[in-house]
Amino acid sequence: MLLDKPNTLEINDQRLWDTLMVSATIGPGKSTGLRRLALSDEDKKMRDQFVRWCVTAGCKIAIDRVGNIFARRDGQDASLSPVLMGSHLDTQIAGGKYDGILGVLSGLEVIRTLNDRNIETRRPIEVVCWTNEEGVRFQPPMMGAGAFAGAHEIDWVLSQTDDEGIVFGEELQRIGYAGETDRNPADIDSYFELHIEQGPILEEEGIDVGIVTGGFTSFGAQLIMKGEHAHSGPTTMKQRKDALVGAAVIVAKVNEIGWDYEPKGRATCARIDVSPNKYGIIADHAEVTIDVRHPDPDLADEMYQKALALIPVASKQANVEIALVKEWSFGNVGFNPDMVNLIRSVASDLEVPHKHLLSAAGHDAYHLSEIAPTAMIFTPCKGGVSHNENEHIERSYTIPGVNVLLNAVLRRANS
Ligand SMILES: [Zn+2]
The missing domain is CATH 3.30.70.360 (Alpha-Beta Plaits)
Known part of the structure; x- marks a missing residue:
């Protein structure tokens, strides 16, 4: 069935939090954060866990040549291009538990919520984990999304090396994520990315949702x-x-x-x-x-x-x-006005306080914005701290943004 009022949906916040806390045990850092470098054993373990969750949620998994993972929930009309949402599961060397991770696992929670309620969408919906967003081991950052969007040649990406001379492509093979899917980036309807703000503005102003209009x-x-x-x-x-x-x-x-x-x-x-x-x-x-x-x-x-x-x-x-x-x-982008308006109207309907922001950090969404209508939702983080093991978020000010993601994706997938 299709809902008449899709903006009434809410995610299961306890389930999302439990899922985040499982992720928080994979690749623990020295204190409270994570050290889950791209293509490391820890990255493999997290990817395996993510794929298991997605398969359990009924998704079909596709992995491309640079290791980006796409988990697809079918729509009613298989001829329509999918709505994508996601971010990254790799972390900084002394990173937090939420940077990137919240975006991917919120996408999974969106799919789980639709499953709970037996909601079908016209378009397929996919949750994506982009490879090597952080650029810690292999440069540049946002490598997987960049390769997908055509900013980097795939063979060039596969030939990059880390400080020890270990080759990206060989490491990808080793962890079992050198996929063969060769999808056309033009076959995407749109891309949503939810991410912690990594700055202090939302928390200081007591606003739960930042609607990102572009980047530094x-x-x-x-x-x-x-x-x-x-x-x-x-x-x-x-x-x-x-x-x-x-x-x-x-x-x-x-x-x-x-x-x-x-x-x-x-x-x-x-x-x-x-x-x-x-x-x-x-x-x-x-x-x-x-x-x-x-x-x-x-x-x-x-x-x-x-x-x-x-x-x-x-x-x-x-x-x-x-x-x-x-x-x-990167960053010299203005996000798609229709997508920005969609997020704003969903936030208004849900009565979630929101404001427009520019992002000073790099995001996979910048690359995606070159090939598809794209927008980002920011949620607050404590003190604006990130790329730090003390990165912290509160459930109370995070869940409203995830609900905005859910309803925005649902509206777009039914358009
Ligand atoms: Zn990030």
């Missing part, structure tokens, strides 16, 4: 400095080619760019890797990752150009060669 434009780059291995004593200052100094100049000056554009602009080098990283030895190799973000695309570009202009400066100062080996960009 963000640029990333990976630099490799090539210096010369030498004794730190006998080697004169003029002789040395110090890769660590090259990296340090970049790190300090990128930070200054952030300060020049604050409070809206942000710039950092989140990662530095130096070798041999030993006492008494000048480093011959260093890697640095640049990350700049601004809500205004022109200013984000200006910041990024200033960051790139540091390469010859640092190269000269440290007497090293610096190669720009990888670049990426």
